[in-house]
Structure formats: C-alpha cells, structure tokens
Amino acid sequence: MARLEVPRPATFVSLTGFMGVGKSRIGRELARALMLHFIDLDRYIERRTGLSIPDIFRHLGEEAFRRMEKEAVRELLGKDFLVLSLGGGTFMDPESRRALLARGPVVCLWASPETILERATRKPGERPLLQVANPLERIRTLLEERAPIYREAHVHVSTDSRQVDEVVEEIVAKLWDHAKAKRA
Amino acid sequence: MQRLSVRSPIPYPIWIGEGVLAELPPLEGPAALLYDRAVAGFAQEVAEALGVRHLLGLKGGEGAKTLAVYGEVLSWLAQRGLPRNTTLLVVGGGTLTDLGGFVAATYLRGIPYLAFPTTTLGVVDASVGGKTGLNLPEGKNLVGAFHFPKGVYAELKALRTLPPFTFKEGLVEAFKHGLIQGEEALLKVEDLTPESPRLEGYLAQAVAVKVAITERDPLEKGERRLLNLGHTLGHALEAHTHHALPHGAAVAYGLLYAAFLGRALGGEDLVPLVLGLLRWLAPPPAPLVPWEELLPYLLRDKKKVSQDLHWVVPMAPGRLVVQPVPEETLRRAYAAYEEALRREGLGA
Numbered sequence: 001m002a003r004l005e006v007p008r009p010a011t012f013v014s015l016t017g018f019m020g021v022g023k024s025r026i027g028r029e030l031a032r033a034l035m036l037h038f039i040d041l042d043r044y045i046e047r048r049t050g051l052s053i054p055d056i057f058r059h060l061g062e063e064a065f066r067r068m069e070k071e072a073v074r075e076l077l078g079k080d081f082l083v084l085s086l087g088g089g090t091f092m093d094p095e096s097r098r099a100l101l102a103r104g105p106v107v108c109l110w111a112s113p114e115t116i117l118e119r120a121t122r123k124p125g126e127r128p129l130l131q132v133a134n135p136l137e138r139i140r141t142l143l144e145e146r147a148p149i150y151r152e153a154h155v156h157v158s159t160d161s162r163q164v165d166e167v168v169e170e171i172v173a174k175l176w177d178h179a180k181a182k183r184a
Numbered sequence: 185m186q187r188l189s190v191r192s193p194i195p196y197p198i199w200i201g202e203g204v205l206a207e208l209p210p211l212e213g214p215a216a217l218l219y220d221r222a223v224a225g226f227a228q229e230v231a232e233a234l235g236v237r238h239l240l241g242l243k244g245g246e247g248a249k250t251l252a253v254y255g256e257v258l259s260w261l262a263q264r265g266l267p268r269n270t271t272l273l274v275v276g277g278g279t280l281t282d283l284g285g286f287v288a289a290t291y292l293r294g295i296p297y298l299a300f301p302t303t304t305l306g307v308v309d310a311s312v313g314g315k316t317g318l319n320l321p322e323g324k325n326l327v328g329a330f331h332f333p334k335g336v337y338a339e340l341k342a343l344r345t346l347p348p349f350t351f352k353e354g355l356v357e358a359f360k361h362g363l364i365q366g367e368e369a370l371l372k373v374e375d376l377t378p379e380s381p382r383l384e385g386y387l388a389q390a391v392a393v394k395v396a397i398t399e400r401d402p403l404e405k406g407e408r409r410l411l412n413l414g415h416t417l418g419h420a421l422e423a424h425t426h427h428a429l430p431h432g433a434a435v436a437y438g439l440l441y442a443a444f445l446g447r448a449l450g451g452e453d454l455v456p457l458v459l460g461l462l463r464w465l466a467p468p469p470a471p472l473v474p475w476e477e478l479l480p481y482l483l484r485d486k487k488k489v490s491q492d493l494h495w496v497v498p499m500a501p502g503r504l505v506v507q508p509v510p511e512e513t514l515r516r517a518y519a520a521y522e523e524a525l526r527r528e529g530l531g532a
Contacts, residue, residue, distance in 0.1 A: 007425075007426060007427050007428040008428055011468075031532065032532060034428075035425055035428045035429065035468055035469065035471065035532060036468060036469070036532075037468070037469050037529070037532070038532075079466065080348070080349055080466065081349075081466070081467065081468035081469070
C-alpha cells in the first residue's frame with residue numbers, strides 16, 4: 001500500500017548555509033522531490049520591492065536589507081507546504097533563527113571556500129559581500145565567523161563536487177531520520 | 185447548537201455546536217470508548233459525561249484502518265467481557281469513525297455506537313451514509329459494512345484544536361456539496377476559520393445537503409454519484425503522488441478541472457469560484473504531469489476514457505451532468521487547467 005500516514009518527512013523545510021553553497025538550486029529540486037512549493041528568499045524580496053539585492057545594498061544599505069529579510073521570513077513562516085531557501089545571512093539573525101528552527105527542520109548546506117569563490121565569480125556583481133580585494137580571505141573569515149551559528153541547523157549536507165540529485169537524495173534521507181528521531 | 189435528523193434507513197440525530205455533550209441520552213447498558221490519542225482531552229470529557237470506564241486510545245490516520253488494529257480492538261472488547269447491549273463511543277476523525285463503526289457493526293454481530301467526529305471532514309462526510317470499513321494491503325476501503333450510529337455529536341471546541349490545513353481540508357467537501365446543491369452560502373469559504381461564528385451553520389448546511397442526497401438515493405444508483413464531483417481527477421492525483429497530495433487538496437484540484445470541463449461544455453464559468461477555494465486552502469502544489477501519465481490512474485479497470493468514464497461536470501451551481509466526455513475535450517480542459525495552476529503558482 002502507498003505510504004498513507006506520513007507521505008513526506010516535513011511540510012516546511014528551510015535551507016541555510018553560506019552564499020554559493022547551492023541553496024537556491026538544491027532548494028528548487030528538494031521542493032520537487034517532496035512535492036512542496038519553493039520560495040527563494042532573495043528572489044521573494046526582489047519581487048516584493050522591485051529592486052535587485054545588489055541595488056538594495058547599494059542604495060538602502062545592508063541594515064535596511066536585513067530588516068526586509070526579517071520581515072519576509074516572518075511572513076513566510078505562516079505558509080505551509082514550503083521549501084524556503086534563505087539568504088546567506090538570514091540565519092544570523094537570532095529571532096529569525098529561533099523561529100525557523102521551531103517551524104520545521106532547517107538544512108544547512110556546506111561547501112569549501114574555494115568552491116564558494118568559484119561559484120560566486122561566475123555571477124560577478126550579484127554578491128555584494130565579496131566586493132573586496134581578497135575575496136577568498138573574506139570568505140574564510142566570514143565562514144569561520146558564521147560556522148558556529150550554521151551548526152545550529154538540524155541537518156547538514158556537503159555540496160562540494162556533487163550532483164544536485166545526489167545532494168537532494170541525502171537531504172531527504174536525513175530529513176526522514178530527523179523526523180523519526182523527533183517522534184521517538 | 186444545530187440538530188439535524190437523518191430519517192432513513194435508520195433515524196438518528198446529528199448535533200453540531202458547542203456543548204453537544206449536554207444532549208447525550210443516558211446509556212442503557214455498559215459503554216466502551218475508542219478515541220484518537222490526538223484528542224485525548226475531549227475523549228476524557230466524553231468519558232466523564234457518560235461515566236465510561238473502558239477507554240482505548242489509538243493513533244489516528246489511515247494506519248488505524250487495518251485488519252491488525254481492528255483485531256486488537258475486538259480482542260480488547262472481548263477480554264473485558266462486554267455484552268451485546270454495550271454502546272461503543274468513537275471519538276476521532278474520519279479514519280477512526282470508519283474503524284470504530286466497523287468494529288460496532290461486527291462485534292457480537294453488531295452493537296450500537298455513537299460517533300463524536302473531531303475533524304471537519306469527519307463531520308461533513310463521515311457522519312452521514314453509514315459507511316464503515318477498513319483498508320487492505322490491496323487497496324483502500326475494500327472491507328466494510330453499512331452500520332448507522334445511534335447519534336452523531338460534533339463538538340466545535342474539538343475542531344478548534346485541528347492543524348489549520350486539516351481544518352480547511354475537510355471543508356472542501358462542504359464546498360463540493362454547495363456546488364452540487366446550488367447553496368451559495370457553502371461556496372463562500374474565504375472567511376471561514378475555527379473561530380468564525382458562521383462555522384456552526386456552515387457545517388450544518390453541508391451535512392444537510394449530504395443527508396438530502398443520501399436519502400433521495402440510498403442505493404447509490406443515481407443522484408448520489410454527484411458526490412463524486414472532483415473525485416475522478418482527485419483520486420488520480422492522489423494515486424499518482426502516492427498520497428503526498430492530501431485528499432482535500434486533490435479534490436480541490438479535481439473541482440478546478442471539473443470547472444474547466446463545465447466551461448468547455450457550455451456551462452457557466454465556475455473557474456474563478458474554485459480558484460477562490462484554492463487560494464483560501466493554500467494546498468501543496470499539484471503535480472503538473474502529462475495527461476498520458478494520469479490516464480492509467482483515471483481508467484483503472486476501464487478501457488477508454490472517452491467511452492467508459494463518466495464525469496460529473498458542474499454546469500452551474502446546482503446544475504450538474506454525469507456523462508462521458510470526448511477525449512479531445514478532456515485534453516483541452518486539462519491544458520487550460522494546467523495553465524491556470526501555473527499562473528496561480530500552484531503547480532509543481
């Protein structure tokens with residue numbers, strides 16, 4: 001018989017992790033695998049404001065962006081049947097972090113600084129935080145700073161030199177483990 | 185408080201409102217109470233109201249409708265030596281009342297039971313019609329019996345503890361009843377919440393429609409087939425997604441497709457109305473699968489979708505047709521349906 005009782009391990013999953021680890025790409029495929037809706041937080045904010053993220057940073061400043069981000073998270077927490085890919089810094093806000101961790105499983109994606117830089121330079125201009133002289137050093141510092149906070153996520157998966165399918169499969173398996181552990 | 189009466193084949197009352205336990209008649213013999221552990225608090229209230237000493241808590245959901253659980257419940261009753269005049273009280277959602285009703289239908293060749301539905305679906309759908317039963321590994325509802333409760337007691341307080349989606353999901357059936365009967369009030373769902381003062385009257389009206397249809401066609405020969413509205417595509421979507429798409433969501437998507445069929449057959453445009461239902465429901469996305477992939481699920485044991493499959497098509501609220509539909513029309517309506525889902529951000 002079809003699995004009637006619990007057809008999916010969760011109905012609200014957030015994806016966090018440093019910029020360039022693959023949150024948007026993986027999130028979209030994860031949503032497909034779990035038959036859930038998908039929202040990318042940065043794209044959501046862009047649609048809402050009519051401004052691109054680099055433009056928001058440039059004209060309104062990071063602080064204004066963080067406020068919008070927090071507001072958007074609060075709004076989206078009310079939705080269900082959703083895979084939500086966060087921005088790289090969203091999870092750093094204690095209030096958003098607490099709320100997201102309480103709402104459903106949070107998956108953190110990881111990649112090496114080299115992979116992150118390689119992916120970031122493919123789309124120059126879209127990553128405002130890396131507009132510095134030594135971006136690799138900048139990534140290392142930021143990653144080190146943020147790692148203890150990222151570790152608060154429930155599920156951790158590496159995306160270094162792996163196919164999307166493979167990563168999604170691992171996430172789904174770990175989400176089931178997480179759901180079972182929580183029920184027990 | 186609302187009181188509805190089912191007249192045939194066996195008369196019984198359906199109470200809907202706050203404080204329904206005050207309407208319980210005194211029981212004549214011993215009683216046993218079967219409940220969903222998710223509503224243990226309310227089950228306790230029922231037990232106290234009737235002085236019941238034998239209580240059995242189960243995990244609700246489709247997992248309860250199995251031969252194994254059924255056997256356990258029977259043994260539990262037998263071990264307590266409960267006699268034929270025992271009344272079984274069943275507190276829970278539709279799956280638990282299906283199981284409990286079937287236990288009551290078969291224990292000692294049948295004992296009386298009272299139903300206390302605690303989900304909107306249980307109130308609207310399972311409290312009328314007398315269908316009880318179980319699933320087999322081979323499929324859903326393959327075992328069962330008609331057995332009518334002595335009374336149905338739907339307590340609104342219990343519905344207030346439902347997860348928001350579960351609350352809304354059950355009301356898709358009520359919306360469907362509104363479309364069948366042409367009851368405008370049932371088609372207005374946007375402001376319905378567990379706290380809404382309209383809820384009691386809304387549920388009562390939805391139940392009344394099902395009572396009326398069931399009484400006019402007790403043997404499921406004609407009119408009762410109208411209750412399948414939205415279920416043809418709905419069941420196919422459920423099966424295709426291995427039930428990741430919840431039943432209420434699948435039926436809502438099925439209603440949208442039926443609305444497109446109605447439009448194609450020259451009926452009133454009901455698409456905006458059903459899109460309103462979907463926006464309020466906020467369901468998981470519908471799988472956007474090619475028509476060919478859905479065909480096997482639509483057909484099951486039938487050979488041709490255009491000849492053998494009868495579709496319930498709404499031409500206007502209160503005016504439906506049940507008929508085969510040419511394959512070309514079915515495909516074109518499906519394309520329009522998919523297009524609408526994409527536009528609404530409801531497809532995946």
